[in-house]
Amino acid sequence: MTESFQDLILAEMPRLRSLARGLTGSSTEADDLVQDAVLRAWRFRESFLSGTNFQGWISRILRNVYLSQKTERASWIEDVEGQYSGQVLAAPDQEWHLRCAEVLEALPQLPSDNRDALMLVAAVGLSYQQAADVAGCDVDVLRGRVRRARVQLADLTGAIDPKPLRARRPPEISQIQ
Numbered sequence: 001m002t003e004s005f006q007d008l009i010l011a012e013m014p015r016l017r018s019l020a021r022g023l024t025g026s027s028t029e030a031d032d033l034v035q036d037a038v039l040r041a042w043r044f045r046e047s048f049l050s051g052t053n054f055q056g057w058i059s060r061i062l063r064n065v066y067l068s069q070k071t072e073r074a075s076w077i078e079d080v081e082g083q084y085s086g087q088v089l090a091a092p093d094q095e096w097h098l099r100c101a102e103v104l105e106a107l108p109q110l111p112s113d114n115r116d117a118l119m120l121v122a123a124v125g126l127s128y129q130q131a132a133d134v135a136g137c138d139v140d141v142l143r144g145r146v147r148r149a150r151v152q153l154a155d156l157t158g159a160i161d162p163k164p165l166r167a168r169r170p171p172e173i174s175q176i177q
């Protein structure tokens with residue numbers, strides 16, 4: 001009478017756990033190792049020849065999984081203080097993606113003259129003079145359109161008003177008192 005593959009694995013579990021504990025030195029790592037070995041054994045169960053030494057077969061799988069994991073972990077660098085990871089971090093760019101999406105949603109809401117002027121200057125990179133030539137208008141008219149487009153975009157996206165802060169005259173002494 002032949003045992004099922006599942007019964008063979010269940011019978012070997014205590015011995016596999018003991019072997020894994022000896023290899024890893026940690027009960028939690030041993031449990032993970034046994035789980036990985038059993039999954040691999042189950043995946044390749046057709047390669048086990050009935051009537052051969054199941055204990056040796058699954059022990060070899062456990063040992064090979066352990067060696068594979070050990071080799072993989074050898075390339076890991078322990079960085080408790082974050083010294084290495086701090087050097088490879090990239091600044092988060094989620095905010096810029098959101099802002100870009102807001103601007104792209106707001107662009108169609110701009111009047112076409114203002115939107116076209118802004119796109120020629122900001123997106124295409126033309127100078128005001130070149131953009132004015134393309135738009136067929138005066139440079140000052142184009143500058144006004146770009147300015148209005150920027151203000152409208154700021155209003156639509158909730159951004160800070162792009163108007164530059166004008167230098168204010170200090171208040172008169174009579175106004176302070």
